[in-house]
Amino acid sequence: MSTSLQRQPVAVIAGAGPGNGQAIARRFADAGYLVVLLGRNTEKAQDLAKEIPQAVGYGCDVGDAATVTAAFDRIRLDQGAIDVLVFNAGSAIFADIETITAEQFEASWRVNALGGLLCSQAVIPEMVARGAGHILFIGATASRRGGAQMAAFAPAKAAQRSLAESMARQLWSKGIHVALIIIDGIVDTPATRTYVPDRPIESLVAPDAVAHTAYELTRQDRRGWSFEVEVRPFLEKW
Template structure:
């Protein structure tokens, strides 16, 4: 496994070129980098705001720049950008995260219009809710995690993957540009 800093355009370009040299053309790629931070605007430093934007928005641009033209030249491919509720609305204490995720969503919308006519499907997926992963268990703690699981409040990673694959397999005559995925008990 190669570590790649997606905030650096050259690293992303080299990574994509090496993947395609080893495995052939990339047909489906998912950008799933975010930086969920929670600080009041008074407590958000410029450094935190900038790093949050670099991780969520700038990395998405580098991802798209390295893959989009390749896919467009071939006339096929799917680029999926994972977003969050913060992609569509800001909330108190999430100015850095919401700003970055709004930018990622706007990028996906622009790319859908730019690359779609070349045969590249671009979609933005809003993940609204905690995902059944060890990382989420660590964040919320064992008791809260098990309570969420018991009430059906966790998104199943396999179900998310299935939804992403379904986007990739959609016929060109009926593409989805944005979907929301959430557990059935999520309040929205």
């Protein structure tokens, strides 16, 4: 009787840092995935990976096409086929329309929108060939509602949301689940707590809750896929 070893699934988390990225990585690692952490700073990505079982870190500037291609080629060579891509990279540049510079506007778009495109293009061919795969975007309420200080961030997140929707309409029928998680609130991290020290913890978005939502999206039955899921703390006014 012949036996075969089941391949360990691979999840790539683009934008791996404290908060959502780290929590998502841990959730997939706990589920048995080999987790690849992508960060602009190679050393930081590798250091973070050391804290998570079954995780490795790679450097990657998601807004640079050549860097993205090289990183994903290396991941496939080292770790094998990619089953899940979570695009969590973001550039939170906040400024109003009178003070925003062209460089800031482009930088925000390059990470949030172009980065999502480039990373998705790096995994779509293999997912289409298998007829299966998951691409998740971590978005923001700013994609629907631009605040006064969001002249760069809101347009970039809106572009990301439209990109995700366009991809979903094209790729669902090919077996690739594209979904968007809208974060409505301030994410609970050590950094954000210094900005809002007086806010109760219950009013902040829990990274573990975001991670749970991301993982559960990859478990959905194909006959009942979700595209857009909102995550907010129960105290958030909406």
